[in-house]
Amino acid sequence: MIRHLLVAASVWCVVTGVAAAQAHPDLSGFWELTYQDSQHVPRAQLSPRVTRPVIEAQAKKDFKAVRWCNVLGMPAIMASPRPLDIRQTDRLVVIAAEINATTRYIYLSRTEHIGKDIFDPTTNGDSIGRWDGETLVVDTIGFDPDKGMTAIPGGGFRTASSHLVERYRLLNNGSTLSVTFTWTDPAVYRTPHLYEFRYTRLPRDYEARLPLNCDPFDEGRTAFLTARP
């Protein structure tokens, strides 16, 4: 009898343990960046190699991406002026924006990055995620150094050697999403560059809007972009 009870208790512990392990916070929803909570980005400690000419050269690439409506990629997508649609399953977290930035795929189903020998760098890189308690920790490498908008808030830019770690946490009873970004890149930063963005959960009846249009042949737009600051 006692043996049966112990077995039953063990099974119960395993079952509840598994259930608890699977009961991660659900990040799914529409999230809008809140300006006042996200503007305090510290100035990055740039490597001495990141000289003014280097910055200007990179800015020219970014200008081209904006001018020609290229997909923007990370980290611009996370600063989208429109809400982000974040959807989560047990194996995947997807972040879709209403701007011309490629949808982000964060794979929870694998623990290692796609090998460099087969992965073609992209503007979003290769992201894998894991749960650390209530926090989703996302690790990203494999960025394309030339495509899209490479500028990183606070200074610096993404390169092929950039490594980004994001931590997603729900705050305020799930109405706020905190994402901390930590960029490390020996080619750009002297010390890890860390900042936080906060997003507000939009009402559940929010209706996604048509994406912001980007027309590279719009003359007015072109004139605006090419005018002197």
Place this chain on the structure above:
Amino acid sequence: MTRVLTSICFIAFAAAVAAQSTTAVHRSYDTAFLGPVLPDPVLQHAKETFVLFGCAYCHGLDLVSRGEATDLMHSALVGRDENGSRIGPLLRMGIPQTAKLSPMPQFSDLSDHQINDLVRWIHYARQQGRYRELTTGPVKTGDAAAGKSYFDRACSSCHKVDGDLSGIDRKYDAAALRAAMLEPKQERHHTIVENIGADDVANVVSYLRRGRASASNRPTVTTVSTSFANVAKTGDPNGDGLARWAPFTSLAPQVFEPGKGSDTHRLEGGWVRLDTTGSGSFGGLTSSFARAVLTPAGAARVKPQRDPDDVDPDNKPHKAGEPYIVTQGRCGVGGPGVIEPNSAAFFIVPSRDEVLLVREGPGGRHIYTDGRDHPPLSRIVPSGAGHSTATWEGDDLLVDTIGLAEGAVTAGGWRTPETHVAERYHVAEDGMHLRITFTWTDPKIYARPHSYSFDFERVPADGYAFENWCDSGDPLQRQSVVPPEQLK
């Protein structure tokens, strides 16, 4: 039985009303002067005590003082009083006559209980009066820095602007924020309401709404280009490196309703259309579909369509290898701009309220599964994806879509924003094959429902999304070595 209970309840209610009326009628003093009976009997008693001891005669029932009596509404001493700590001794000692004020008699025989009653009414009336006083009229523009100073001193022990007050400027406009801050029902704020000045109120409101104020000074973002233009224009990612975004409409932050995360669903995952039945040719497959049967009115709407991005051909054959310029090469926001997936893989991401369909480019198709209805057509901007809602039937997802931009439909069909298209997403028993069946209905267009299906293969579990790259600035993107249709 129900009728008996209802009768008993009615009788009890009537008796209660009668008792209330009797109490009011038998008061021995001027009830018109006292005003309506307060719901709180303790407070009502305090109010009556304030009148009975003659306080209201000089100081006014609502603390609007008469003659030379101290203005209890604005007295600093009353503001500093805590549960009679200052008012009590003063009542017992009285105030001698001064050059400016009449004397106040000693009330040395007041019991502690009576003093408590008087003090209770004085604070209540002061809070009510000052709330009205401070919340009347437009909100002045205050000094946010001074507001921060006040906030740090008086509010920060309980509140944090980046904590519980995060997003409060989105929840309230200035007047509502001011009213919420001073609302006397919030017991914790009583001391503030009784002591804060009008300038401090304006300053704190300005401080709490500083994000809104600065946002309103920024240009409104109308296109993504202006969003990132400052970075591009300044060339300095250190400086104005952050995007400028317009504040969203004043939506209150939503409280998350805890629920279980997503279920692992058979639909979830990547799918790719191989069209083996069409021998790898999309045209080959669709030519096997039953042609749409249109109404005369529907047939009259059908017109040839041309890709708006196509350019006029130069109408002469080129040498082998010499490219034709066939499109403008326009890149913009792509995404599932059409409801029928093409050869690119797409991914189905089911969640609690929505099924999101995404591809290897920007955007996504949002299919709402939270029970909402379509909005009126007048509120839908017609597009290639329209507005989609869905329900689950077992493992099948049943999608209904309206609001599609007018245009052609596979196999001779036509659509307008009013047209409904129903989609059934069904995964085969082996879990590796997906069939989407489209059924178009519109009494103005179709004589009978127009239906066909596409089949998809599951992307391997270790597969991952690529990135669909597009660069309008790349001249090669405009070219094709395949001659335009009219030159073939």
